Amino acid sequence: MSGTTRRPAVFLDRDGVLNEVTVSGGTPLPPPDAAHMRLLPGVVEACRRLHDLGYVLVVVTNQPDLARGKQSAGELDRMHAFLTDRLPLDDIAVCTHDDADDCACRKPRPGLLLDAADRLNLDLTGSFMVGDRWRDVEAAQRAGVTSIYIDRDYGERKAVDADLVASSLLDALPFIESRHVSGGSQPVVGAALKHVKIFADGADLESIVALAGRPDIAGFTTNPTLMRKSGVSDYEPFARKVLEAITDRPVSFEVFADDPDGMIRQARLIASWGRNVYVKIPVTDTRGRSTADVIRQLTADRVQLNVTALLTLPQVEEVTAALDGTRGAVVSVFAGRIADTGRDPVPVMTDALRITSAQANVKLLWASPREILNVRQADDIGVDIITVTHDLLAKLPLFGKSLDDYSLETVRMFHNDAAAAGYTL
Ligand SMILES: [Mg+2]
Structure with missing residues (x-):
């Protein structure tokens, strides 16, 4: 479609960026099912702010447990519904292949990002990829997007030459915001x-x-x-x-x-x-x-x-x-x-x-x-x-914002944070 401007995206790895993982032998493991999904602190707020800034939010996740027969497609859908119910995500792109498969999408290959860019008309040079493993950072580098490494100090090979090392998605926000403003879409x-x-x-x-x-x-x-x-x-x-x-x-x-x-x-x-x-x-x-x-x-x-x-x-x-x-x-x-x-x-x-x-x-x-x-x-x-x-x-983007919208976002923030914390009464 001519005349459509390409929009920047924030590509988000799933496990260890959006939701908690369990670490076993130095390796982060995804939750086994939707019932065990827990959002990490600050994720709701960070995604909401990135969405408000105009970023397209795309989850890009390797899920080799499907190929390994340890996970079902139905359960994976339920896990992703857990995320889309709570976060303003535009798309979830999944690679279900294993290491031995000759696919273009398993990170560190950049296929998930490049396909999403075509499908969603994204501006890759203005985009970011946030991940907690070297595969994420390398995929970002190969796709030509700015890489952010959330270093959780797993007992495995670390990412090299990330554009930013942060402790959480929320921690990376000021960096994304400072780069974003130069894009002129503010x-x-x-x-x-x-x-x-x-x-x-x-x-x-x-x-x-x-x-x-x-x-x-x-x-x-x-x-x-x-x-x-x-x-x-x-x-x-x-x-x-x-x-x-x-x-x-x-x-x-x-x-x-x-x-x-x-x-x-x-x-x-x-x-x-x-x-x-x-x-x-x-x-x-x-x-x-x-x-x-x-x-x-x-x-x-x-x-x-x-x-x-x-x-x-x-x-x-x-x-x-x-x-x-x-x-x-x-x-x-x-x-x-x-x-x-x-x-x-x-x-x-x-x-x-x-x-x-x-x-x-x-x-x-x-x-x-x-x-x-x-x-x-x-x-x-x-x-x-x-x-x-x-x-x-x-915070200037809030200038003149509708108070009805802001109220609704506030209510949703409380609700989502309570849900993310797993509170029960
Ligand atoms: Mg991860």
């Missing part, structure tokens, strides 16, 4: 917003590069705390790699000197790395002394600034005045930290906006959001920018 939340632009806040290079493909991300911010958390050891090489990936939108990097001369020197250096660089200057030094003079000096030098860590309106007044004449500046008020203290940040941000908008080329940024509600709040009062952490960005 709902563009920006289109639903009146004023506020979304900046991505994070320091993981791979995530930043992935997010660069999203048109609804209007800029990028980072800070030394996030960089340290992401294991960045060398500041400048990291920053230059980010700036190679992001050339068309603002990127903020922070000075870490604590004296005025050191801040000015570092700011000039950082600004020289690219035209789209904004230099972050904290509102005070570590002794609480205002950096307004530094801000004035750098503004006179035509350095674009992002003044950060503001929490009060007097700070907004002082910083905005110091930015007089700027060619481009951002004032970052930490609304989430204000909320952390039990204060409502919305009136503060409303007043802050009145102050910053009186100064040409100064934008107000809502920093440290805690939930997607903050995107709505920032937009409603007309804040220019909100920084959203990479973790929180993963």
